[in-house]
Amino acid sequence: MIDRSFLPPRTHIPHDLDSRSAAVLREIVEQFVETGEPVGSRTISRRLPIPLSPATIRSVMADLTDAGLLFAPHTSAGRLPTDRGLRLFVDGLLQFGDLSEDERDQIGRALEARGRSLQDTLTDASSMLSGLSAAAGLVLAPKSEGAVRHIEFVPLGPGRALVILVGADGQVENRVIEIPPGLPPSSLTQAANYLNARLSGRSLAELRNIVGAEMAANRSQLDELSASVVEAGLATWAAPNGGFGGSLIVRGQGRLLADVTQIERISAIQVLFDRLETQDTMLRLLELAEQSDGVRIFIGAESGLFGAAGISMVVAPARNEADKIVGAIGVIGPTRINYGRIIPVVDYTARVIGRLLG
Numbered sequence: 001m002i003d004r005s006f007l008p009p010r011t012h013i014p015h016d017l018d019s020r021s022a023a024v025l026r027e028i029v030e031q032f033v034e035t036g037e038p039v040g041s042r043t044i045s046r047r048l049p050i051p052l053s054p055a056t057i058r059s060v061m062a063d064l065t066d067a068g069l070l071f072a073p074h075t076s077a078g079r080l081p082t083d084r085g086l087r088l089f090v091d092g093l094l095q096f097g098d099l100s101e102d103e104r105d106q107i108g109r110a111l112e113a114r115g116r117s118l119q120d121t122l123t124d125a126s127s128m129l130s131g132l133s134a135a136a137g138l139v140l141a142p143k144s145e146g147a148v149r150h151i152e153f154v155p156l157g158p159g160r161a162l163v164i165l166v167g168a169d170g171q172v173e174n175r176v177i178e179i180p181p182g183l184p185p186s187s188l189t190q191a192a193n194y195l196n197a198r199l200s201g202r203s204l205a206e207l208r209n210i211v212g213a214e215m216a217a218n219r220s221q222l223d224e225l226s227a228s229v230v231e232a233g234l235a236t237w238a239a240p241n242g243g244f245g246g247s248l249i250v251r252g253q254g255r256l257l258a259d260v261t262q263i264e265r266i267s268a269i270q271v272l273f274d275r276l277e278t279q280d281t282m283l284r285l286l287e288l289a290e291q292s293d294g295v296r297i298f299i300g301a302e303s304g305l306f307g308a309a310g311i312s313m314v315v316a317p318a319r320n321e322a323d324k325i326v327g328a329i330g331v332i333g334p335t336r337i338n339y340g341r342i343i344p345v346v347d348y349t350a351r352v353i354g355r356l357l358g
Contacts, residue, residue, distance in 0.1 A: 020052070020060060021063065021064060023049075024048070024057060024060045024061060025081070025085060025088070025089060027039070028044065028079055028085075029089040029093075032080055032081055033337070036336050040077055041055075041077075042054050065079065068082055069082060069085035081335075086300075086312075086335055087299050087302070095340060096340035097340075103345075103348075107349055110125075111353065122353070125352075129331055130331075133341070136331065137251050138328075138330050139249045139328075139329055139353065140249075140327050147167065148168065150164075150165075150199070153191055158182070160176055160179065168201055194230060195211070250332075295315070296315050311332065311335065312332070312335045313330055313331070313332045314330055314331045315328055316346050316349075320354055326354065327354070328350075329349050
């Protein structure tokens with residue numbers, strides 16, 4: 001069952017709304033989620049289970065607008081929900097159910113297939129979330145802390161290099177790092193040789209400690225450029241102050257742009273994409289997931305992560321068998337995403353991924 005501790009009971013109606021206003025707001029939000037278009041009083045009158053005239057509905061819509069729950073785009077006679085209206089809907093008026101057994105089996109089979117690397121499985125999970133939600137799916141997963149067998153640096157262009165990390169179990173991880181512009185290939189090779197000579201089956205945490213001590217004691221072992229590569233490469237897997245270091249996999253970004261027409265919204269989403277590439281964003285995503293045992297829903301700029309209006313995020317922690325948070329699963333999309341569908345999908349997928357990471 002879904003952990004509903006993050007939501008009020010389904011039957012809850014916010015204290016500042018009467019049942020008629022709540023019914024009108026619910027219909028407007030559901031129509032908005034379905035079509036993305038402003039909703040007029042005649043449309044609402046045909047859909048409401050209670051008989052209300054268009055004039056009465058217009059009066060209710062005006063009250064909801066005055067309360068900051070609806071707004072009229074441009075000169076349209078219809079209304080759209082504000083972020084506050086969407087939040088009220090999600091907290092008190094949203095109806096959603098659990099996944100069917102067939103849907104659970106489908107997710108389980110897709111993610112628990114044998115013979116694939118963990119990275120491939122997590123990529124598939126992100127793609128699957130994107131397909132099921134018609135939004136961008138994201139999976140935040142930890143980097144391996146097991147023994148390392150080999151490390152290599154490959155130049156990608158000015159100021160960038162690819163780190164190839166091979167674990168003792170044969171798993172391969174790739175990561176792009178920032179390096180000083182103009183760094184010669186010989187320095188990348190020298191840095192790789194330096195690290196590989198000290199691996200001997202050690203974990204990255206152990207390697208960081210050894211390299212840090214050696215570089216502090218005797219910088220002459222490496223020239224300045226090679227030292228910067230080593231530091232950048234190791235910092236890739238180490239969050240500041242020893243915190244979480246991981247990879248963020250995002251699939252379905254084009255689905256966000258497909259739902260956006262305004263130039264300013266496109267620019268805001270481009271900022272979102274840029275921030276998704278940063279380590280700080282990954283750490284913040286994990287912090288958001290840690291704040292609740294269940295699914296968290298952020299509408300607009302509520303998360304403080306992107307500061308972008310018109311964007312919603314649904315995120316859940318992935319916990320291993322010891323109940324330790326080992327990652328985060330989520331969906332990012334326009335505010336008109338299907339919350340009732342996405343919430344149970346994110347919840348169950350997070351539990352499956354938690355078992356795999358555990």
